[in-house]
Amino acid sequence: MTATQQFTKGLRIVATDIAQGFFEITHNGFALLGLAVMFAVITLTAKPEIRQAGEVQLMGWLQNRHVVETGLVTEPEAVDRATATNPQGLPKQQAAVAFWLSRKYGIAPEPLSALVAEAYETGQRTKMDPTLILAVMAIESGFNPFAQSHVGAQGLMQVMTKVHSDKYESFGGKMAAFDPVSNLRVGVKVLQECIARAGSVEGGLKFYVGAGNMEEDGGYSAKVLAEHARLQLVASGRAAPMASPMPVPVKLQTPSTATPATVENVASLANS
Template sequence: MTATTRITKGIRTVANDIAQGFFEITHNGFALLGLAVMFAIITLVAHPEIRTESEVRLMGWLQDRHAPTASVNLEPEAIERATATNPQELPKQQAAVAFWLSKKYGVAPEPLSALVAEAFETGRRAKVDPTLILAVMAVESGFNPFAQSHVGAQGLMQVMTKVHSEKYEGYGGKLAAFDPVSNLRVGAKVLKECIARAGSVEGGLKLYVGAGNMESDGGYTAKVLAEYARLQSVVSGKPIQSIQPNPAVITPVVEPSAPPTVENVAALTQPS
């Protein structure tokens, strides 16, 4: 037997030994694994409390594993909180108002569309012209829901929150003054009360701005009526330039109640 033959035979013997050893180890390993699984199943069946605890731990592990993916959808209700509406979903007149206000005041049409839709709905319920509500909003805050004056008037319609705090109780409290829809609804209610007390839109606007017992309101009423007329023009589809505000021909939009007095004017417009 040559040296080469002996070397070849030796290599074959080593390879066979390695293969046999690997087979034995693998075989025994699978056998041990099978026994471990069997004992685990028997244990879980015999002890339900261990099975329950194991399920809880497994679920926690799976949730931790999927946490990065789930974080993308942690706030699916955010879109529901947003004060925004697609202007193309509004009626034609409301959409026209939303786009016109958006262009004039540099505010996105989507939040303005939500406010326009709410103004029309609130105006319908309160029997106040929605374009008047929007005109007051435009002059008071320029559609800034976080506006605040030096005397404490707050929000879109610059309602005196301290004076009308009870009107916000149904919306969760005073902080609702900075919620656009809540402020709009409360402001529309205050505006309606002012018009009813004064007996006219012009007088109601003077009460609203706190100038009911003054000779001049600093041009506030004229500004609101001018914007009111422009918005009415937008709604009717007429050229805005052809509309000029004329307070003498604007009739009240709500039935007047008691005439204004110094006491009720102060209650409506002055901080406590």
């Protein structure tokens, strides 16, 4: 065998040894990786708290990376807090009311749709006309969930939060006055009590606005009932005028001048 042949044979042996070594190392590496994955899966299955902790850390890392890259702090679950729904998903009657109110009050149809749906659900549960509930909201706050009068009536239905703080306990406290759905439900409860006490819707509205012991309520009941009538037309599929009559100044008692019975039952004061 010549020297060249011996050299070539030696190179082949070296190359073969290297290839076999690489294969064994790679094979063993994949085997170790497979074992590690298997043990990790078993551990995460047996210990869900470890998996949850890992998920939290991973999500935190991803969110931090997103903030660094975009400068925007995101909160994917924020949509769950939004008081809004697609009006196209409402029954025809409710959708018509939502769109009419949206045009009249300049409020986006999505949040109004959520309020209309809640008014109809609450009305069915409490045996109260949902269009009356919506009419009270319209006159009281113009569908502003953060409205507040100078005497402390707050939210969509301008409930006197200090007077009716006990009704907010099941909603987590007085701050729920600014949650639209909570305020609506508490307002309906107060309105129910006022109507039951007065024996009529018109009389109940006087108690609701804090004028139960007065001869006049400054035109408040008339404004609510007029809006109620318009909403009933819309709900029945008929045309209703957008324009309201000229507002009548509402002259009311405030808690500082009202009789004790009025203070106990007052729910709100209409915005002038």
